[in-house]
Amino acid sequence: MATRSDATTTSKPPAVVDVDVVGDRVLATVDRGDVSIVVEGPAGISGDELEELLNDVPEKIEFVADLFDGGDR
Secondary structure, X not given: OOOOOHXXXXXXXXXXXXXXXXXOEEEEEEEEOOEEEEEEEEOOOOHXXXXXXXOOHHXXXXXXXXXXXXXXX
């Protein structure tokens, strides 16, 4: 079963590795420990909007990991 590690619950903010604007899209690469995520969105998106959209990503990752592990939610 997938569980949240202490590394995901610390107050250490993620490090933004790279941000690129290509046409009307923005690509941001974020790294935190062993996890790297690339996010694509509209070029005009604010940090607050992006944070709201990504707020439940850890729970979604756990849900998908449980599905592959045969877990039941």
